[in-house]
Each structure stands twice: as structure tokens, then as C-alpha cells.
Amino acid sequence: MVSMKDISIACGVSVATVSKALNDHNDIGAETKKYIKKVADEMGYLPNSMAKALKTNRTYNIGVLFAEEAYSGLTHDYYAFVLDSFKNTVEEKGYDITFINSAKARSERISYLEHCRSRGFDGIAIVCADFYSPEIMQLVRGNIPTVTLDHIFNNVSAVMSNNVQGMQDLLTYIFEKGHRRIAYIHGADSAVTQSRLSSFYRTAAQLGLEIPDEYISMAPYRDTTAAYKETMRLLDLKNRPTCILYPDDFAAFGGINAIKERGLQIPKDISVAGYDGIRIARHIEPTLTSLAQNTQKLGQKAGEKLISLIEHPKTTLIERILVDGHVYEGNSVADLNA
């Protein structure tokens, strides 16, 4: 690898001059600057990012935390899209992204925070994780610029999908299609679930909808089997709903299977709606009506906020950014007005 020293020798100047020339300091003559840059280019010079980081305390590297459980991090449609967008946003600003982990084979395990400190990440994004674990708590208190997704900590910027608006829009859409008996199988307890559930009730009240208790139940996110069971239960009700909302699209597929197994047709006999708007749901019959998250914007906003926190720590405020989703209209919800 050719270093500044090599260039300085080739140019007959000091390495200080080379450094300043390449960084466009203004105490270097225009001629010299041009010459040094030309030589650097010809010699194929590339800055050594470790050396630079060591000296400047800036790595231009962002740590991203993804749950380590399978089926929930990288391999989940929603998170993958958010990450992709986040990645593109920060890379455009000259940052790289590295996954945070706690492996560190050679000695004993280290904590997430220790990993981040050791790597000198300029900032970190917590995309999906067990937000209630002590390790995550330690991480967010570690004084590294941080942004979280879909979870709120004190004093930490967060980008959230607007679950209140989302559920409201979705329920209103279904209501306007003429449905009055609407069931909601919500996900396991969490801040996100709380938002959606309370928005569901509030919107229902505003619309003058009656929601019997038996219409509300729980199935964990992405659990097709549980959704299948709960759907069966709903179908057995004497006064069964005309539409069922699911925790997410994946779970909705479990429900759809139950419905088909009963010989019912969607949306003729019963309607269903999902949440997330994953890609595949638009390509299979029935195409699933769902609240599509704006994953592109979620990732972008998170990236922009984080970089702002890194580069302008004094003037960037800690805030919560809400990103609206929109109803993706498939053909799984019948229009009862027709």
C-alpha cells in the first residue's frame, strides 16, 4: 500500500504537506497542491482509514444492531427493507455500516456497547432487538449517538412507523367498505401492539363501531399457527366477524389457510387484512389488503437523523419521528356497499 510517505518522497515534500494538500488546506500553494494530487493519483494512493480514525476519532462507520434470533432480523422482509434504505442513505454520506455483535471469539464474550466502543463507531442504529434486555439498556446509555427504530428510550432519537395513523386508516378503510363486525387479532404485547390496539379501539369508537370482547385476541407476530387457531375460533362464533385484522401479513397467511380450510372464500364470504405490506402478499391470491409501512422512508429518516446527531451534536435535537404508512389495497376486503 502506498502511503503519504511514499508520495512525499516522490514529490520531494514533507508528509505534512502531502496531508494538507490532499485535504485541501489553504496553506499549500496551488501548484504544489495540484502536483501532489496528481502524483497521489498516479501512485494509486488510498487513505488508510484506520490511521485516519486513530488520529481523528472518527471512523465513518456506523454500527447496526439486528436481533440475533433467526426469522426476525435480516431475514424478515420489513427489517431487511428498512436496513437497505438506511444503508443507502448513510453510504451516500460517506459512512459504512457494520453489524454490532457480542461474539468476540478469542476471549470471553463482550457486550454490545463494548463492541461499539472498541470499533469506535461514530453512531449506532438499533433496528430490531430485545429492547428490554440489560445489554440494550447499557448500549443506549453508552453516550454514542444513537437512533432506534420502533422503540422509544429516554433521550434517544427514535424513528417510528405511525401505528396510530396506520391502524386508523386501515380500520376506516374497512369501515368505509361497509364492514361493521370487525375482529382484530393483535400481536404479543409491546409498545407497537399497544399503539395499534388503542388506535383500533379509539377509531372504532369514533366510527360508532361496537367491538365485542370476543373479537379481540392475541397471536404472536409472524406466528401462522397461532393465527390459524384464533381464526378458527372466530369462525366458530355465532355472530362471526365480516373482516379479520391480523398482527402482520405473515400471520394473515395462517388465517387465510384456516378460512380456506373451512371452505370459505375471500373476500366473498369473509374479508381479511394484514399489516406491513410485505412484497409477497401482493403477488398471491387473494392479494392482501394491508397497511403498508413506508420502509424506505423509515430507513432514510433514521439514517439522516443519526448522521445529524453525529455531525451536529449540539444543534440536533433528540426527537421522535413518525412515518406514516398507507393502505395497500389488495382484493382481500370485500366492498359490502356494492
Add this chain to the structure above:
Amino acid sequence: MVSMKDISIACGVSVATVSKALNDHNDIGAETKKYIKKVADEMGYLPNSMAKALKTNRTYNIGVLFAEEAYSGLTHDYYAFVLDSFKNTVEEKGYDITFINSAKARSERISYLEHCRSRGFDGIAIVCADFYSPEIMQLVRGNIPTVTLDHIFNNVSAVMSNNVQGMQDLLTYIFEKGHRRIAYIHGADSAVTQSRLSSFYRTAAQLGLEIPDEYISMAPYRDTTAAYKETMRLLDLKNRPTCILYPDDFAAFGGINAIKERGLQIPKDISVAGYDGIRIARHIEPTLTSLAQNTQKLGQKAGEKLISLIEHPKTTLIERILVDGHVYEGNSVADLNA
């Protein structure tokens, strides 16, 4: 951040002693070593990875290249699973992974190779990319230990899913279910497509199957619309196939839609099979029979090979590793023997 210097002062020894104590060199007394480690621990010492890398020329960081086109990199089930497995494998060995890109905002764009050199990656994995672009060519010739997935370059280790075995197993499975009129909609031209297609023909010959030309056609990978059209064409044939193979599971959904639209039932009236074995395909009806790639093993083998190349460059041979898949038996292929 507490450094070795701080510890050396606290312990009344030189920083060299601290370094050697923490790295378990054997020219440090047992007592001293224990004491230094204890103090380091109490003071919350963490090694500065940039400083270490600068001196040792080892970053313990691996660059991973993912296609930058949407719908094909991170956000694709297959690649996401491979990456996840790769990530877990190398992290267990103390390596971190960082995405390779060519953004570098502040000055003009840099090439992938320049990015890797600048970051000092110990090794790189090319998971999915346009393997024929000049930038990738430059990258693989860059003399950084490299492993590619699903593509073969001279002098570069590659981990490949065994498409020959895969197609053979899948076709044989279908044959054994009694099917004799089998159509294959293959993907766009590529090394992978070539392998599968030639294996399809060879296996068919071995089984004594007659494959009319009209049974073979092309639809790009993951293109539901194209698969839909080709399926319609096949359904219109006077002597239509009893089973259709698709380029991948995603495309298969397009085909399934076409079949359902014709009022045909799967697998009663016609059978279908996919390729990849993506998760969602196991949760919707009909559950899709597909050749499931062993993404876990693909990622793991790639990780192990790469680390071996990094740590034992002399004794590790450049090779191609084939990873077998297996037939995932859904209920989309009818048993005609019954």
C-alpha cells in the same frame, strides 16, 4: 476511553508490559499478568481496534458485497438467509462484517476495490452482484482473500449451491410421483440457469422422459408476471403438462395465480414446483414443493473458507464447494400413482 497508557500508569509498569500481559505473552510474570488484567478490567479497558489494526495490518473486518439493486440483495429471502448464516459464522471467529460500497460522498466515487483497501478488510465475500461488471472483475483480482457465492472466477474460492443435484432430485421426485409430462420455465440466462437446465435435460434423458420443446421456456427470476404469462401459454397447449417447474418460488406464485384464474386446482388438476424453498411458501396453500437451498450451510461454508484463506493463506486451497439442497415436500405436486 482508557488506554494501555492509563493502565501502565495505574500499575506502575510500561505500556509494553501491559500489552504483553493482556495478550498473554509468556515473558511476563504470572503475578504481574494477573494484576494487570485485573486493573484493566476494573478500569474498563477496551482495545482500540483502529490502533491495533494500524500496527498489525489485521482489521478482523470482512467486507460483504451485495447488489445495490432493490429486490435482489438484502431484501431477497435467499440472500438474506445466506448472509445471516455467513454473519453468524464469522462473528463466532471474532470477525465483523461491513458492507462494501462505492459511495464515498466527500470526494468522487471510489471503486469497490478501493473501498476495501482503504478499509483494510481482511477478506471479502461477494454474495450477489453483477459478476460481469468491470468493477467486480477488478475486485476479485485485487489480491484480497475472497470467496464468491454462486459464481465461479478463476483463482477465487466459490461456494455454490449444487444446481445439478438439485434439479436432478427435484425432477426425479416429480417423476416418481408419476408425472411424465413435465414443463420447465427456467430463469434468465446465467451460469446457474445453465446448470439447472442441462441437469433437467440430462435427468429427463436418464428417466426416459420425452420433453417437447414447447414445454421449455423462459421467465426471468422473481418475475411473477412473466411466469403468469408463460403458465397461461402452457395451459393452452393441446397436450398440456401435468407439472410445471418454475425458476424460483416467487415466480411460481405468478404461475399459481394463472392456474387458479383458469379455475384449475393444485395439485388435483395440475402440479407445480418451485426452487429455493423460501419460508413463506411453506405457509400458504398450497404449500409449495420446492428445491430448498441449504442457505445455512452455504453461508457457513463461505465463512469458514474465507477465514481459512485469511488465516492460513499458504495451506488453504482455492476450491469450489458444492452445497446440496433437498426437496421440500409441500402439497403442490400430486401423486399420480395413487
Add this chain to the structure above:
DNA sequence: TAAGAATACGAAAACGGTTAAGTGAACTAA
């Protein structure tokens, strides 16, 4: 024309580690 300012560059320390070579003390062996 001499003093002050501006210009263009260099010397050297520093960032936080690693490691080859050196050193003093205690220990061994003839």
C-alpha cells in the same frame, strides 16, 4: 528601505497499540 504581514512549507508530536532488541537481577552449572 525597513518593519510587519502574508504565503508556503517543514519538523515533530500525537493517536493507541505491537514487538524486536536490550538490560538488570537472579539462577544455574562447571
Add this chain to the structure above:
DNA sequence: TTAGTTCACTTAACCGTTTTCGTATTCTTA
């Protein structure tokens, strides 16, 4: 006793940058 080892630790150079002070030269300006 003494030279040679071994042990335990220190010195100092180095990795490739950045940046603070200098400083020598040229340019202003009174």
C-alpha cells in the same frame, strides 16, 4: 567464582495519519 542462562520487564521504533508550531521567503506599505 564466574560465565552463561533464564526471567521479567523496559526502551524505542513503528504503523499512517493529522495538526500545531515554527520558519524562511516573498510581498506590502509607510
